[in-house]
Every structure is written in C-alpha cells, then in structure tokens.
Amino acid sequence: MATVTLLSDDALAPEAAAIFDDIRATRGTDYVNNFWRALAHDPDQLKALWQRLKQVMGPGALDPLTKEMIYVAVSAANACEYCSHSHTASARAKGMSDAMYAELLQVVGMASQTNALASALQVPVDDVFKA
Amino acid sequence: MATVTLLSDDALAPEAAAIFDDIRATRGTDYVNNFWRALAHDPDQLKALWQRLKQVMGPGALDPLTKEMIYVAVSAANACEYCSHSHTASARAKGMSDAMYAELLQVVGMASQTNALASALQVPVDDVFKA
Amino acid sequence: MATVTLLSDDALAPEAAAIFDDIRATRGTDYVNNFWRALAHDPDQLKALWQRLKQVMGPGALDPLTKEMIYVAVSAANACEYCSHSHTASARAKGMSDAMYAELLQVVGMASQTNALASALQVPVDDVFKA
Amino acid sequence: MATVTLLSDDALAPEAAAIFDDIRATRGTDYVNNFWRALAHDPDQLKALWQRLKQVMGPGALDPLTKEMIYVAVSAANACEYCSHSHTASARAKGMSDAMYAELLQVVGMASQTNALASALQVPVDDVFKA
Amino acid sequence: MATVTLLSDDALAPEAAAIFDDIRATRGTDYVNNFWRALAHDPDQLKALWQRLKQVMGPGALDPLTKEMIYVAVSAANACEYCSHSHTASARAKGMSDAMYAELLQVVGMASQTNALASALQVPVDDVFKA
Amino acid sequence: MATVTLLSDDALAPEAAAIFDDIRATRGTDYVNNFWRALAHDPDQLKALWQRLKQVMGPGALDPLTKEMIYVAVSAANACEYCSHSHTASARAKGMSDAMYAELLQVVGMASQTNALASALQVPVDDVFKA
Numbered sequence: 001m002a003t004v005t006l007l008s009d010d011a012l013a014p015e016a017a018a019i020f021d022d023i024r025a026t027r028g029t030d031y032v033n034n035f036w037r038a039l040a041h042d043p044d045q046l047k048a049l050w051q052r053l054k055q056v057m058g059p060g061a062l063d064p065l066t067k068e069m070i071y072v073a074v075s076a077a078n079a080c081e082y083c084s085h086s087h088t089a090s091a092r093a094k095g096m097s098d099a100m101y102a103e104l105l106q107v108v109g110m111a112s113q114t115n116a117l118a119s120a121l122q123v124p125v126d127d128v129f130k131a
Numbered sequence: 132m133a134t135v136t137l138l139s140d141d142a143l144a145p146e147a148a149a150i151f152d153d154i155r156a157t158r159g160t161d162y163v164n165n166f167w168r169a170l171a172h173d174p175d176q177l178k179a180l181w182q183r184l185k186q187v188m189g190p191g192a193l194d195p196l197t198k199e200m201i202y203v204a205v206s207a208a209n210a211c212e213y214c215s216h217s218h219t220a221s222a223r224a225k226g227m228s229d230a231m232y233a234e235l236l237q238v239v240g241m242a243s244q245t246n247a248l249a250s251a252l253q254v255p256v257d258d259v260f261k262a
Numbered sequence: 263m264a265t266v267t268l269l270s271d272d273a274l275a276p277e278a279a280a281i282f283d284d285i286r287a288t289r290g291t292d293y294v295n296n297f298w299r300a301l302a303h304d305p306d307q308l309k310a311l312w313q314r315l316k317q318v319m320g321p322g323a324l325d326p327l328t329k330e331m332i333y334v335a336v337s338a339a340n341a342c343e344y345c346s347h348s349h350t351a352s353a354r355a356k357g358m359s360d361a362m363y364a365e366l367l368q369v370v371g372m373a374s375q376t377n378a379l380a381s382a383l384q385v386p387v388d389d390v391f392k393a
Numbered sequence: 394m395a396t397v398t399l400l401s402d403d404a405l406a407p408e409a410a411a412i413f414d415d416i417r418a419t420r421g422t423d424y425v426n427n428f429w430r431a432l433a434h435d436p437d438q439l440k441a442l443w444q445r446l447k448q449v450m451g452p453g454a455l456d457p458l459t460k461e462m463i464y465v466a467v468s469a470a471n472a473c474e475y476c477s478h479s480h481t482a483s484a485r486a487k488g489m490s491d492a493m494y495a496e497l498l499q500v501v502g503m504a505s506q507t508n509a510l511a512s513a514l515q516v517p518v519d520d521v522f523k524a
Numbered sequence: 525m526a527t528v529t530l531l532s533d534d535a536l537a538p539e540a541a542a543i544f545d546d547i548r549a550t551r552g553t554d555y556v557n558n559f560w561r562a563l564a565h566d567p568d569q570l571k572a573l574w575q576r577l578k579q580v581m582g583p584g585a586l587d588p589l590t591k592e593m594i595y596v597a598v599s600a601a602n603a604c605e606y607c608s609h610s611h612t613a614s615a616r617a618k619g620m621s622d623a624m625y626a627e628l629l630q631v632v633g634m635a636s637q638t639n640a641l642a643s644a645l646q647v648p649v650d651d652v653f654k655a
Numbered sequence: 656m657a658t659v660t661l662l663s664d665d666a667l668a669p670e671a672a673a674i675f676d677d678i679r680a681t682r683g684t685d686y687v688n689n690f691w692r693a694l695a696h697d698p699d700q701l702k703a704l705w706q707r708l709k710q711v712m713g714p715g716a717l718d719p720l721t722k723e724m725i726y727v728a729v730s731a732a733n734a735c736e737y738c739s740h741s742h743t744a745s746a747r748a749k750g751m752s753d754a755m756y757a758e759l760l761q762v763v764g765m766a767s768q769t770n771a772l773a774s775a776l777q778v779p780v781d782d783v784f785k786a
Contacts, residue, residue: 001551001614002256011167031259038252039737042626049245049633054172055703056237061230066197067238070204074242075739076382077208079472082249084384085244085260088396091624099192101397102435105382106187107198109442111205111214113371114166114180116467118213118268120338120370121169122346123619128162129216131659134350135363135524180371180444185440203329205378207644210341210734213630219611219658233697234643234660240704244633247729251632253598255607262397263517266655266756267451267742272486285401293521297507300514304757310506310576311764317572318499328459329500330467336504336771339470341734344511345504347522354448361454373467376428376442380475383431386394390424391478393528437777469775472603481527494528497568498775502573504782505771506764509598513731513763525779555783559769562776572766573769580775581763585754590721591762598766601732606773607766609784623716630711631722635729635738638704642737645693649656652686653740 006037015043019050025055036103065094071107137168150181157185164217196225204239217230268299277305281312288316295348327356335370399430408436412443419447426479458487466501531563539567550578557610581585589618597632661692670698674705681708681709688741727761 009032012020017046020032020040039046057067068091091101140163143151151163151171180209188198199222206214222232271294274282282302284292301308319329330353337345353363402425413425413433432439450460461484468476474488484494532628533556537545544556544564563570581591592615599607664687668676675687675695681768695703700760712722730738 001785002252003609004243004252006254028222033257033260034250034254039248041622042343042629045235045626045630045633048710049248050278051705052703053241053245056234056241060188061228062234063188063201067195067201067234069193070201070235070238071212071242073201073204074208074239075246076378077205078243078246078250078379080246080383081381081384081474081605082254082256083246084382085256085396087242088382089260097192098434100172102438103187103191103193103198105194105379105435106318107201108205108382109379109438110184110187111202111218112185112209112315113375115206115209115211115214115341117180117367117371118166118211119209119343119351120334120367121133121135121355122343123137123165123169123213123486124214125213126164128357129164129220130239130656132523133346139579165592172360173367175365175366176371179448183441185447203622203644208636210639210643212343212643212646212736215644216658219644229696233700236641236697237700239644240637240700244637246603248604248629248633250603251596251608251612251629252545261394263654266514267738268516278481286524295519295522296516297511300520301510302514303753304760306765307757310579312511314576315503315507318496318503322496323490324462324496324500326655328462329496331455331459332497332500333504335466336470336501337508339467340505340508340512342508342511343736344516344518345508347518349504351405351522358487359454363426363458365449365453365455366463367464369455370467372449373445373464373480374471376446377468377471377473377476379432379442380428380473381471381671383395383397383428384428385431386399387475387478391426391482392525458713465775470770472770472774474605474777476528476773477775481775491565495569496774498566499569501775502569502768502772504767506735509731509767510760510764512734512736513727513739513743515736526776528776530778544667557781557784558771558777558778559773562778570690571774573779576767577769580758580765585752586758588763590724593717593721593758594725594728594762595766597728598732599770602767602770602774604770604773606778606780607770609780611766613784621716627711627715627717627722628725631717631725631738632729633774634708634711635726635742638708638731639730639733639735639738641694641704642735643688643733645657645659647689647693647737649660649737650688650707651746651765653688 002034002038004038004041006034007040008037012040013043016040016046019043019046022048022054034084034087057078065091065096069093069096069100069104072104076108077112132170133165135169137165138171139168143171144174147171147177150174150177154181155186166213187224189244196222196227197227200227200231200235203235204242207239208243264296264300266294266300266303269302270299272386274302278308281305281308285312299346318356327353327358330356331358331362331366334366335373338370339374343362350355395427395431397431397434399427399443400433401430405433405492409433409439412439415447417517428479458489461487462489462493462497464506465497469501470511476522504508526558526562528562528565530558530563536564537567540564543567544571546578547574548580552626559606559610589615589620592618593620593624595627596628597635600632601636656694659693661689662695663692668698669694669700670725674698676699677708677709680703680773689745690737699712722760723749724751724755727759728766731763732767769786
C-alpha cells in the first residue's frame with residue numbers, strides 16, 4: 001500500500017539489518033515499525049536517519065517527552081497521517097497523559113489559526129522581535 | 132505593509148480598546164504587538180482569539196514554556212514569518228535558553244524530513260499505533 | 263528581488279506583449295502587476311495561465327467576488343505573501359467590504375484550526391460524508 | 394483508527410453531553426459526526442470550538458454557503474482528508490450545486506498553482522497592493 | 525469514497541469522452557485512472573487540465589522523467605496521497621530506477637528539513653542570491 | 656533580522672569553524688551564505704546537516720543539477736523564501752538554463768494545482784498504483 005514494499009527481516013541487506021538490530025536494542029522491543037521497513041530499501045538513508053533521530057530525540061536541554069510532543073505538533077501541521085499516529089503513540093509511551101495531549105492539541109489548533117491569520121493579513125514583524 | 136492598516140490606540144473601537152487593556156495587564160507591558168493591531172479591525176474576532184489564547188497558553192498539564200515552543204514548531208512548519216518571530220521571542224521571554232532553542236530546531240527539522248518521507252512513501256499506519 | 267528580473271514592457275517577446283495587452287484591456291487599467299512581469303520570461307506559460315485565469319475567475323455559477331475571496335483563503339493557507347496581497351486587493355476592488363473581509367478571515371482561521379486538529383487526531387471520515 | 398477513541402454518547406462527560414445537545418439542536422439532526430466525538434475527550438476545547446464555529450459560520454456579511462465553500466477551499470489547501478469530506482458535505486447540504494462545486498475546485502486549483510509560482514519566483518509585492 | 529462519484533465511461537458527457545479518448549491514445553493504454561474520472565464532472569476543467577498537463581510533461585529542455593520526479597517531489601511536500609502514488613508509478617513507468625527513487629527521496633527529505641529550519645530561523649536572503 | 660544573529664567568522668566555535676572550512680573547500684569559494692551562519696550557533700547540527708547535504712546532493716544515480724531542481728521544487732511547495740532564492744541560485748550555478756527553469760516552474764505549478772484538486776476531491780488511489 002506504500003509506494004514501495006515493506007521489507008521483512010529476511011529481505012534486508014546486511015547494513016539495513018544492522019540498523020534494525022540497533023532500533024530493537026535502543027527501544028527494547030522486537031517490533032520495527034513500517035516507516036523503517038519502507039526506508040530499508042536505501043540502507044544509507046536508513047542509517048543516516050536513524051542515527052540522527054536517535055541523537056536528536058534523546059535527552060538534552062529538552063526532555064524526550066517534550067521533544068516527542070513537538071514532533072507530534074509538526075506532524076499535524078504537515079498533515080502527515082503516518083507521523084501523527086506513530087509519534088502520538090511514542091509520546092504516550094514516554095508518559096504523555098490525556099491532559100497533556102489535550103493541551104498539546106489546543107496549542108496546535110491555536111497556532112494553526114493565528115498562523116493562517118498572520119499570513120492572510122501579512123502582518124509586518126515588530127522591530128522588538130528581531131534578533 | 133499588511134493588507135489592513137495597523138490600528139493605533141486612538142483608532143480603536145471601545146471593545147477593542149478593552150482587549151488591548153487586558154493584553155497589557157496580562158503581559159505586564161504597555162507594548163501591544165502588530166498582530167493585535169491588525170486584528171483590531173474586527174473587535175469580536177480580537178476578543179475571541181485573545182481570550183482563547185490566554186486560556187490555552189496559560190499553565191496546565193503543560194507549562195507555558197513548553198506550549199510556546201510547540202507554537203514555534205507549528206509556526207515554522209506553516210512557514211509563518213510573523214509567528215516564527217513573535218513566538219520565538221515569547222519563548223525566550225519565558226525562559227527558552229539557546230540550548231533549548233537549538234534542540235527545538237533539531238526536532239522541527241527532523242520531523243519535517245520524516246513527514247515528507249512518510250508522505251512520499253505513503254507508509255501504511257501500523258496496527259499497533261491505532262487507538 | 264525575485265529569482266528572475268521583472269520584465270519591463272520594452273523587454274517583452276511579442277507573444278508576451280500580446281498577453282499584456284489583453285491583461286490591460288480585460289482589467290481596464292494600464293498597470294500590469296509584478297507576477298505577470300516575472301512570468302513573462304516564459305510566454306507560453308504566461309499565456310496559458312492568464313487565459314485560464316481569466317476564464318476561471320469570470321462570472322458563472324459563482325460570482326467573481328466569491329471566487330476572489332476563495333482565492334484569498336487558499337493563498338493564506340499556502341502562506342503565499344504575494345498572493346495574499348494581490349488577491350486581497352483584487353477582492354476589495356470587486357466589492358469586498360471590511361465586514362466581508364473580517365468574516366472571510368474568521369472562516370480561514372477556524373478552518374485552519376480544525377484542519378490541524380483533524381489531522382492531528384486522524385479522525386476517520388464518517389460514512390455519511392462519502393459520495 | 395483515530396489517535397483517540399471516538400466517544401459514544403454514554404461515555405461523555407456532562408459538559409460534553411451538553412455541547413452534543415446543542416450541536417443536535419442547532420443542526421436539527423440527531424447525528425453527531427466523528428470530529429466532535431474525538432474532541433469530546435476535552436470538554437473545554439469542544440465547547441470553545443463549537444461555540445466559536447457556530448458563531449463564525451452563521452449568517453453575516455457573508456452567507457453561510459459562501460463561508461462553507463471558503464472552508465472547503467482551505468481544507469483542500471491544507472490536505473485535510475476529514476475536513477474536505479465533511480465540509481464538502483456541509484456545503485452541499487447548504488445548497489452548493491454541482492456547477493458551484495466545479496467552479497470552487499477551479500479556483501482552488503488555479504490559486505494553488507499561482508501560489509506555488511509566486512513562492513518559487515519570490516515575486517516582490519507591488520506597492521499598489523499595500524494597505 | 526471521493527467527494528464525487530468516479531464516472532464510468534458510459535456516464536461521460538461527449539466532451540469528457542473525447543478527452544478520455546485522447547488520454548488513452550496519448551498513453552497507449554485503455555486504463556483511465558481515478559483522478560480523471562473524478563474531474564470528468566466538469567468537462568471544461570478536465571479538458572483544460574489534461575491538455576496543459578500533456579504539454580507541460582512532454583519532452584523539452586527537461587526530459588519527461590526528470591519532470592515526473594519533480595512532480596513526485598512536489599506531491600510529497602504537499603502531502604498529497606493520491607498524487608504521491610500516481611506520479612511515483614508514472615516515474616517508474618518512465619524509467620525511474622530504485623536507485624533514482626532513493627536519491628529523489630533523500631533530496632525531498634533534506635529539502636523539507638532545511639525549508640523548515642530556514643522558516644523557523646527566518647534567515648534573511650543573501651544579496652548574492654537576488655536576481 | 657533572523658531569530659538568531661548571523662555569526663561572523665570570528666564568532667564561530669572551533670567545530671563550526673571547521674565546517675565552514677569544509678563548505679569553502681567543497682564549493683571553491685570563500686563565501687559562506689547566511690543559512691550556515693544562522694545554524695552555526697549549534698555546531699553539532701551544523702555538522703550533521705552539512706555533511707549529510709554534501710553527500711545527498713553529490714553525483715549518484717541522479718546528477719547534481721537534477722537534484723538541485725528537485726530541491727527548488729520542494730522549497731516552492733513549502734513556501735520557503737530563503738530556500739527558493741538560494742537553491743535557484745545553486746541550480747543556475749550548476750547549469751540550469753532559462754528554458755530549464757521555465758519548465759521546472761511549469762511542473763511545479765501543474766503539480767500544485769492537481770495536488771490541491773486530488774486533496775479536495777479525495778480521489779481514492781487506483782489499485783494499479785499500489786506497490
């Protein structure tokens with residue numbers, strides 16, 4: 001149903017299989033979701049994306065849950081069906097409560113509304129906002 | 132430079148002036164930014180938006196800074212020039228450090244990349260992600 | 263400031279000049295706006311776009327003002343700076359009052375908000391809505 | 394299939410049930426569509442959105458059908474599957490004929506095309522278009 | 525499942541049937557895909573779109589395969605499910621190899637990432653890039 | 656004018672300075688454009704993006720010019736002002752002629768139009784297009 005087949009484990013090139021091993025070890029589950037099975041046709045891209053994602057989404061100045069909620073927000077703004085589902089599930093797995101999700105959605109909705117209004121009105125940026 | 136004039140204080144209808152008073156009182160500053168001056172042509176919309184925004188962006192299950200960073204992320208995804216500037220400034224005013232901003236941008240970039248890939252590939256949603 | 267030069271009248275190929283003549287005659291003004299001056303590097307595209315636009319935006323089952331307001335709405339949703347300005351000006355020239363513009367903006371804002379929410383939540387389409 | 398369950402009537406909090414009553418009374422039908430059933434997990438958001446939507450989409454300087462068609466246009470531009478279906482159905486219920494829908498689509502297509510071209514070319518806004 | 529019925533051959537108006545004949549002759553196949561069957565409710569729009577598409581996508585300064593890959597890239601950026609599927613299939617039919625598709629996806633992902641970052645950061649355009 | 660200052664060479668951290676050296680060596684010019692000067696506040700992100708970009712945009716199954724034109728197309732679809740300017744300039748530097756640019760724009764416009772129509776109509780994907 002994707003534009004490529006979803007590769008099963010026994011169809012993986014060795015470099016892709018090594019990345020799947022790391023996905024499983026990092027997440028502590030045997031399940032590898034469809035996104036990676038679609039990307040696995042290009043082991044270099046699979047590796048580059050997974051390794052950067054692992055680094056970006058880990059703990060830092062922002063905690064992993066906050067990062068995951070930001071990911072959900074961007075995915076909604078980009079109307080990405082797959083990502084809205086997968087990252088909402090990830091955010092829940094990282095501790096997003098129903099109340100947190102409700103507030104996340106409120107902000108996404110409000111931002112989308114005022115983004116459209118500012119773009120429609122072409123409001124000039126205040127000097128005080130400029131770096 | 133907007134599609135409407137930016138209303139100065141002495142050009143406001145009374146209902147709009149009352150909202151400007153509340154913006155000033157809530158934020159503890161006399162400065163009212165251009166977005167509200169453009170919206171003030173429609174006092175009902177000004178009131179509805181401001182009152183909902185105040186409620187949504189206040190403390191709750193998520194803290195105001197987290198909400199503001201989510202707002203920045205959505206604004207970037209929607210390519211909104213005004214909102215990217217104004218909400219980045221707001222996030223900084225609420226305590227976003229350079230390190231937090233850097234990580235926010237990393238997540239926005241990574242999400243935009245994988246959103247585009249998932250949309251290009253039309254990856255079917257895994258059953259495990261469905262509510 | 264565009265990615266191409268804006269062609270002045272004396273720099274036009276004959277096929278482009280003929281389209282400029284038709285733009286002027288159709289609109290009843292000597293002014294030809296920058297969009298067409300950028301497109302004029304490709305006379306075939308200029309001709310195809312202008313002729314289709316003239317046909318699409320003329321009177322039909324929808325009146326030209328309604329069409330122009332729909333154009334403004336799409337341009338805001340697509341965050342198109344140029345189009346938001348030019349089509350808001352066109353809508354005003356065709357009779358859009360301040361009150362009509364205010365309501366147009368209200369709908370654009372509300373739609374953008376619920377679009378983002380429906381995409382975030384991935385709400386399944388009700389059977390009753392399917393053709 | 395959404396990221397949340399769709400709440401049935403007997404699972405609603407009292408505040409959400411009251412909004413469902415108003416949706417039914419306003420629309421003159423017992424049917425409450427999925428969008429509201431997904432939103433009902435957050436009764437405050439449900440109430441805020443429904444009440445504002447009811448006000449915004451009612452008669453004013455623009456008639457309800459024109460507003461609904463603008464809603465459809467924004468939903469298409471935002472690639473919102475749910476909203477394209479639900480608001481096209483609403484527009485039809487408010488009197489949109491096949492001919493009107495055809496012209497609406499023509500404008501949406503033309504606007505999307507010229508939006509992309511103006512963004513690609515980064516055409517500078519004509520002084521005459523500025524408010 | 526679309527917002528309109530998909531017209532079968534025996535439901536077409538004569539002007540639409542003539543366009544379907546041209547689609548079949550041009551493509552050398554009897555199969556006419558769903559997009560055209562949805563558009564066929566508006567024979568004028570069907571004709572205008574098909575004839576322009578045929579011209580635009582034909583050989584010129586860019587070869588048809590390069591054009592088709594650009595089409596896929598735009599469709600991914602616009603999160604268009606139908607177009608991602610149909611134009612990826614077309615690109616393959618025109619000779620896009622697995623390696624070419626992998627690189628196309630890499631560019632789409634990288635561009636989406638840097639687009640979001642440039643929009644978030646509101647980087648001012650370098651003078652050297654201006655025409 | 657960006658949301659961050661654009662770092663001059665003498666304000667760079669050593670890791671960022673090393674990346675600037677590589678940008679200059681790779682491109683054969685002393686000029687480093689604003690995007691990298693904005694990103695340089697986060698040397699890790701600067702390094703990750705530049706190194707991946709260099710790899711992705713190099714020669715492969717697709718030539719660098721084709722890749723650059725795909726980049727321009729995505730940037731237009733995402734309404735990214737900076738990227739439309741910078742990647743159009745890059746494409747020209749890599750050999751994009753006026754005729755090639757004109758055809759690129761034609762495809763971007765046509766794709767944006769049909770993307771919007773397919774999203775508005777929610778055309779179901781033909782079985783023949785599925786992988």
